[in-house]
Amino acid sequence: MESAATRTAKPGRTAPSRRLEAIPPYMFAELERRVSAKRAAGIDVISLGIGDPDEPTYSHIVEAMRVAVGDPANQNYPANRGREEFRAALAGYYARRFGVELDPSSEAMPAIGAKECIYNLCFAFCDPGDVVLVADPGYPVYTGGPTLAGAEPVLLPLRPELGFAPDLDAIPAAALERARLLFLNYPNNPTGAVVPDGLFERAVALAHDHDLLVAHDNAYSEITRDGYVAPSFLETPGAREVGVEVFSLSKGFNMTGWRCAAIVGNADAIRTYWRLKTNIDSGLFEAIQLAGVAALEGPREPIDEMNRIYARRRDLVVGALAELGVEVAPTKATIYVWAPVPDGHTSVSFSELVLERAAVVVSPGSMYGPSGEGWFRISLTTPDERIVEAVERMKEHLR
Numbered sequence: 001m002e003s004a005a006t007r008t009a010k011p012g013r014t015a016p017s018r019r020l021e022a023i024p025p026y027m028f029a030e031l032e033r034r035v036s037a038k039r040a041a042g043i044d045v046i047s048l049g050i051g052d053p054d055e056p057t058y059s060h061i062v063e064a065m066r067v068a069v070g071d072p073a074n075q076n077y078p079a080n081r082g083r084e085e086f087r088a089a090l091a092g093y094y095a096r097r098f099g100v101e102l103d104p105s106s107e108a109m110p111a112i113g114a115k116e117c118i119y120n121l122c123f124a125f126c127d128p129g130d131v132v133l134v135a136d137p138g139y140p141v142y143t144g145g146p147t148l149a150g151a152e153p154v155l156l157p158l159r160p161e162l163g164f165a166p167d168l169d170a171i172p173a174a175a176l177e178r179a180r181l182l183f184l185n186y187p188n189n190p191t192g193a194v195v196p197d198g199l200f201e202r203a204v205a206l207a208h209d210h211d212l213l214v215a216h217d218n219a220y221s222e223i224t225r226d227g228y229v230a231p232s233f234l235e236t237p238g239a240r241e242v243g244v245e246v247f248s249l250s251k252g253f254n255m256t257g258w259r260c261a262a263i264v265g266n267a268d269a270i271r272t273y274w275r276l277k278t279n280i281d282s283g284l285f286e287a288i289q290l291a292g293v294a295a296l297e298g299p300r301e302p303i304d305e306m307n308r309i310y311a312r313r314r315d316l317v318v319g320a321l322a323e324l325g326v327e328v329a330p331t332k333a334t335i336y337v338w339a340p341v342p343d344g345h346t347s348v349s350f351s352e353l354v355l356e357r358a359a360v361v362v363s364p365g366s367m368y369g370p371s372g373e374g375w376f377r378i379s380l381t382t383p384d385e386r387i388v389e390a391v392e393r394m395k396e397h398l399r
């Protein structure tokens with residue numbers, strides 16, 4: 001039996017919990033710190049690091065918010081289930097955009113951003129000892145969420161030769177036995193890949209065979225170009241029986257600061273997520289839900305215009321990289337270009353070189369997981385003239 005003498009010392013008053021200690025510092029925090037230090041030293045740093053749209057939220061959404069925020073009826077605690085109008089607007093959007101019919105009363109509810117939703121799905125479904133299957137490289141919350149929930153993230157390398165799909169047949173049997181959740185994300189951050197043929201179908205089969213829940217993160221479905229139209233996971237036959245989709249308004253509607261997203265799909269899973277949320281937060285501000293309705297029911301032109309802007313910037317970046325001898329496939333979706341680092345460099349050493357020589361921030365691929373080693377990510381969410389300046393500097397200082 002443990003005696004007072006053998007008991008591990010109690011951590012200090014402000015020591016983080018072991019769970020928090022287990023995850024590395026949030027990568028963007030470190031990036032921001034380095035950029036701030038350079039800027040404080042008077043250096044004009046151009047950040048192509050963070051994926052936060054530079055263009056404003058579309059004006060009809062802002063107008064809807066202006067009206068909604070002034071109405072006292074929208075100022076109380078919201079219900080976690082969400083307003084009827086918001087759920088109906090989501091169902092309408094899914095029907096028009098993806099051909100997916102949702103029951104707005106049971107198959108859709110708001111989330112306070114996709115990030116919240118992804119994190120809380122881990123707490124809703126996982127106990128210590130459970131496994132969460134996550135893409136590597138991938139959005140960091142897919143690994144941080146399970147770790148904080150006491151579960152184990154098992155990394156599935158995204159294979160360039162498979163179109164940046166994980167090899168679902170290569171998942172160890174022991175991991176599948178304990179797996180509760182599989183996170184997928186197409187169009188993909190950080191690789192910019194679109195969903196490879198057959199992957200969603202294979203994920204549905206895997207979920208059936210191993211009794212796990214697929215959570216597809218559809219944060220980038222509206223950011224596409226070159227004629228590509230991204231599907232919803234829920235279009236896949238059988239998907240609704242085994243999965244949910246996280247849909248975010250952040251990127252498609254330039255609404256990252258608004259924290260407006262939704263979870264759609266399997267009704268039982270959504271009920272479990274709702275049950276967790278009733279213990280944690282008090283729902284999405286109703287005025288934001290009404291602004292979300294304006295977004296979902298509004299015109300398509302502003303999205304098309306944003307996609308033209310990202311296509312132009314993508315071409316600028318891909319062209320400049322080619323001049324530096326870095327060949328990349330022009331990504332058909334997302335706000336990112338994913339490129340291999342030149343020979344002789346690691347992801348970090350190349351990103352540091354770019355920061356030191358050109359005062360340009362690119363994200364080292366290894367920040368997104370071990371399989372991101374050997375790659376770097378450029379975000380297209382910087383005004384055209386700054387992108388031009390950044391690529392000119394890179395051409396001048398890195399050649």
Ligand SMILES: Cc1ncc(COP(=O)(O)O)c(C=O)c1O
Nearest residue numbers: 113114115139189219248250261
């Ligand atoms: C793949 C992916 N999922 C989710 C998010 C976060 O979305 P939200 O702003 O809705 O929390 C991001 C943000 O960069 C992302 O890249």
